[in-house]
Amino acid sequence: MEACHGVDATAIAQARAESLVREYQTKLARYVRRMVGDAEVALDLTQDVFFSAYRMLQADPSRELSAGWLYRAATNAGISFLRRRRVLRILPLDREVDRSTWRVDERSAASVDLQAALARLAPEQSAALLLTSYAGYSSSEAAAILGTTPDAVRQRVCRAMRVLRAAMKEGMEG
Amino acid sequence: MIGPLECAAAERLAGAIALAEASDDERKAYRAHLSRCQKCLREFGGEREIERVMSVLTRARDEERWEPALRLTPGRASARRGAWIVVATLAAALALVLGVRSLERPGAPVAVQAISAPEARALAALDTQTGPKREARAESLAVGGATFSTALQITVDRRGRPVRCRISTSSGDRAFDESICRAAMRARY
Numbered sequence: 525m526e527a528c529h530g531v532d533a534t535a536i537a538q539a540r541a542e543s544l545v546r547e548y549q550t551k552l553a554r555y556v557r558r559m560v561g562d563a564e565v566a567l568d569l570t571q572d573v574f575f576s577a578y579r580m581l582q583a584d585p586s587r588e589l590s591a592g593w594l595y596r597a598a599t600n601a602g603i604s605f606l607r608r609r610r611v612l613r614i615l616p617l618d619r620e621v622d623r624s625t626w627r628v629d630e631r632s633a634a635s636v637d638l639q640a641a642l643a644r645l646a647p648e649q650s651a652a653l654l655l656t657s658y659a660g661y662s663s664s665e666a667a668a669i670l671g672t673t674p675d676a677v678r679q680r681v682c683r684a685m686r687v688l689r690a691a692m693k694e695g696m697e698g
Numbered sequence: 699m700i701g702p703l704e705c706a707a708a709e710r711l712a713g714a715i716a717l718a719e720a721s722d723d724e725r726k727a728y729r730a731h732l733s734r735c736q737k738c739l740r741e742f743g744g745e746r747e748i749e750r751v752m753s754v755l756t757r758a759r760d761e762e763r764w765e766p767a768l769r770l771t772p773g774r775a776s777a778r779r780g781a782w783i784v785v786a787t788l789a790a791a792l793a794l795v796l797g798v799r800s801l802e803r804p805g806a807p808v809a810v811q812a813i814s815a816p817e818a819r820a821l822a823a824l825d826t827q828t829g830p831k832r833e834a835r836a837e838s839l840a841v842g843g844a845t846f847s848t849a850l851q852i853t854v855d856r857r858g859r860p861v862r863c864r865i866s867t868s869s870g871d872r873a874f875d876e877s878i879c880r881a882a883m884r885a886r887y
Contacts, residue, residue, distance in 0.1 A: 542770040553766035558758075567766055575772045638758050656717050657755045663717055678713025679706070685716050686741050689751045 536585040541578035548591060549574070552598050555659045559602040559650050560609075561639050569601040595659065596669045599651045606647040641691035645684050652680035653688075700735045708735065712742045716752050 549570065557566035576597060577589050642650060648670075655666040656677065663674040663681070670677065711728040714720035720728070725745060732739045742748060863879040 538771055545768055545770050549766055549768045553768065554759075554762055554764060557764065557766075563764065563766075567768065570766065571768050574768060578771050638754060653755070657752055658759050663713070663719055675710050678710045678717065678719075680713070681716050682709040682713035682742060685712070685748060685751055688754070689743060689747070692751060692754065 533585045534582065537578065537581035540585065540589075541574065541581050544577055544589060544594070545574050548594055551659065552594055555595070555654055556598050556602050558639075558642060558654050558658055559599075559647075560605050561643050565605060569605060570598060573597045573601060592665070592669050595655065595661075599655065599669060603647040603651055606650070637691070638688075641688045644687050644691060649680045649684040649687070652677045653684035656681055700731075700737075704731060705735065705738055707731075708738045708742070712738075712748055715745050715748050718749075 552573065553566050553570040556570050557563055560566055560569065573594055577594065580587055580589065642654075645653065651670060652666060655661050655669060656663060661669065663677040667674045667677045708728060708731045711720060711724050711731070714724055715728060728745065732744060743751070860883045863883050865879065
């Protein structure tokens with residue numbers, strides 16, 4: 525895009541990127557945090573999404589970047605993080621280390637339980653569940669973001685709900 | 699006899715109910731299915747039960763107070779980047795061992811502690827916030843299940859800045875070694 529009336533294209537890209545961050549950072553980072561279960565990772569991933577948006581706007585300052593685009597990028601980043609982390613999960617855990625410093629984001633017991641239950645979900649189920657009931661998209665909107673059908677989203681939500689329900693039951697019994 | 703196709707349809711109906719998108723007819727169809735299918739009733743629950751489970755999530759969302767503060771645009775290389783590189787490389791490997799030794803205490807005994815996987819992610823990055831405490835400068839971090847490991851020695855100056863990274867035992871994967879070193883050199887000790 526050519527500079528219009530002396531306004532630098534980079535400045536336009538920067539202003540647009542900044543307003544995207546201001547408008548969506550809270551929603552997006554909270555969504556990613558629920559998905560990956562770790563505030564620090566969520567900040568990293570979300571920051572990367574906004575940096576990609578910035579780079580795209582630098583290349584073409586007039587490009588439309590919707591909330592859906594941000595959520596799609598964040599979802600893909602979250603899913604690939606969860607898949608990579610599965611490799612790590614086979615490492616033995618040592619509970620002797622003080623974990624308190626790592627628990628930066630859980631304040632109440634209920635929140636911990638929910639996060640533990642979310643951690644049991646397959647990445648795709650987690651994304652479908654959180655995009656809809658946490659981020660507020662309908663099943664068709666979530667389907668467009670995830671590149672699938674509304675029925676598939678509903679099915680994933682149902683399967684995720686089943687896992688949450690089982691976890692809640694265990695919590696009550698235990 | 700209730701076939702798997704009918705249960706798959708029930709899953710979609712339960713999902714629609716969970717998302718408050720189900721029409722009256724869909725709700726009716728779901729109830730009709732539950733009346734004949736113990737398995738779905740047991741696994742998904744009735745409409746109220748589904749709504750109750752989902753309300754936990756919406757309540758968590760409504761009570762969320764976490765306010766992330768992100769950078770508006772990329773400036774100089776992000777300090778967070780270090781953590782991310784190690785996440786990517788750790789996924790390819792199974793373990794690493796980092797040795798951190800201070801100039802002030804050459805040859806000090808190196809304490810080894812096993813840490814869990816998520817902690818390994820952060821600790822391995824030796825990020826400012828998650829690195830060893832300043833008063834415990836001679837330290838080594840180990841991640842268990844060593845089928846693949848890197849040992850490296852970081853030389854740290856008096857102010858806790860890394861000045862040199864040396865691979866003492868290679869993992870065999872040069873890219874992995876180098877990325878661990880890069881992350882370690884970004885940290886403060």
